[in-house]
Amino acid sequence: MSRKPTLGTVAKEAGVSIPTVSQVLRGTGRISESTRDKVLRAAKKLHYVPDFRAAAMRSGENREIGFVINQLSNPFNAEVVSGVVDLLETEGYMVSILDTRDDAQRQTSQLEAVIKHGRGGLLWVPAFDTPTETFDLLAAHKMPTVTFLRQVNETFDHVGIRNAEATRKATEYLADLGHRHIAYLGGTDMTIVRSERIEGYKRAVSERALGPCILWDSMDNKLAGLEAMQALLRAHPEVTAVVCNGDMVAIGACLALSRSGQRPGGDVSVIGFDNIQDAAVSTPALTTMGVSPNKLGQILAQVILRRIHNPEMPLTVSEISAELIVRESTGAPSPR
Amino acid sequence: MSRKPTLGTVAKEAGVSIPTVSQVLRGTGRISESTRDKVLRAAKKLHYVPDFRAAAMRSGENREIGFVINQLSNPFNAEVVSGVVDLLETEGYMVSILDTRDDAQRQTSQLEAVIKHGRGGLLWVPAFDTPTETFDLLAAHKMPTVTFLRQVNETFDHVGIRNAEATRKATEYLADLGHRHIAYLGGTDMTIVRSERIEGYKRAVSERALGPCILWDSMDNKLAGLEAMQALLRAHPEVTAVVCNGDMVAIGACLALSRSGQRPGGDVSVIGFDNIQDAAVSTPALTTMGVSPNKLGQILAQVILRRIHNPEMPLTVSEISAELIVRESTGAPSPR
DNA sequence: CAAGATTGGTATAACGATATACCATGTGTC
């Protein structure tokens, strides 16, 4: 009992050969009932647990999947992870989560770690400024990869949200309520997601012949949203509605309004994106574009499983639509 | 280029032997400048990345650590994870995160997965009803283990918070403000953390000769906190202050007060635990018992590194104190 | 210039598992 148990120690304990133990534990080969019993008892007694890494090395089958995500503290992402893990765990896979915190350098080292540590597949929310070298690296290692949210090129499977469609619907909804000066708030740098969402906003603004487009940056957290909204209100007092890049920003924006004595949904309408759990609980309850993170997670899991099982499968792109969830933070503009 | 690159393919490309390549890449042994160059060029050309699993198998050194946590969607935990990962990544370790969602069965399968997949160390927030079998399993595999938050026995290193001290300080602070009827809200089942925290609350109540102890259950999320607080107010209208088991519960409790027309910090005081990011941003800003999650994460990382490096080291228990952070959700009771 | 020391590498075994091939038995058939 001085070292950790292996097939060898179990075999010795049971008085049989190593391949026999392996066959018993995996249920392959032809084994008599009596030796089966001996082996199982020995394995249990020694608390034997197979070493999947050694097994993977020989058999080529690898049941570990890396999930490289941009921001784990975002509840939307956390729920997607839950959806992925639920499905993959029942299939016998282990998911290990890595958080890049949107840092391109950390991303590089983490993707390399995914390869080094021999993961059999990769789910990945790419950073905007991912170097092309990274794509070569993944390709050279034949890593089954699914990108999530941000599509980087045509060599990986992709699962995402119809962003442009969603922000267009959100903007049109606000226009239908009677708003003419609608701003877009949130999103950092020039991420793909943000440009898609802004595109949808812009299209709605131009189709409905609304006032000029007003774009305002903010990180995706409540504090940043609060501060950005305060600045936006000062710079553009004519704005009566904002489409936000995420619920966290939107909740921050509502806070800014409340603190300056205005009523979200009355004086200024706010619409979020993601439908995180807080959206329903916050005050006022947030109108938002919702996608089911759990459903997204399950689709991700299915796609990576199919890719692993059949590496020659043609590329797939799955996009799902966001739905407008009307709550209290939007309403008709108050007459001036 | 048909398979993924290995030492063998690099060796062939460079025209040297496999051990030579290994030595060049790890900087060991005596190698001439010219062959070093050849090897490095070949490795770069083929996008070679070492297979840590194979290396770990042979050398026994293992740079993967599993972090089995009870609830990833809790921002406090997410921040602890960040602290752990930051320190361990700079030391060349990879951290893979598993979320049990406080499900004992999932915990069992995930701990087994940590062993199966050959992690070299384990950080673990144990579920309350962890079977003793699990301890045997970890011991049999000589898994370097550090428990976090919930100490289960005297065989693992532990990092935690002085819970009893914290809730006692919180309760005393409320008593000093003049409150006589103080309730304790939150915590599910009979977890160790909860019983420690309740112990501190009880001690303060008895030492200050306050009214009877009032304990009220709630899950640690905003919605549950909201509903629990509503029920508590109906059952015990005399209560003027609540000590909460977590910030999420406390924020929910504040919401319940606001919705029923009462002012948190005026009519009823609320004090949280954890000092999550939302605590400062929520309305009213939450008074809470704060511990630095980042600091906790770094201590966790240091302890597991020491344990891995020196398995015979005597057991360590690190506890850090929470500090009272006064914001707007507490105040003197209004005269009746 | 012979003996030892240094330099720069290679051969081989091992880590813990699985896959393939093979070898003892016992059992049925004519």
Added chain:
DNA sequence: GACACATGGTATATCGTTATACCAATCTTG
């Protein structure tokens, strides 16, 4: 009783590394 065939297992090679041992050159040194 000679043959095929099923049953129940073992021997051996292999996955991609690293550790140990060793060897062939070249360089010192007295």
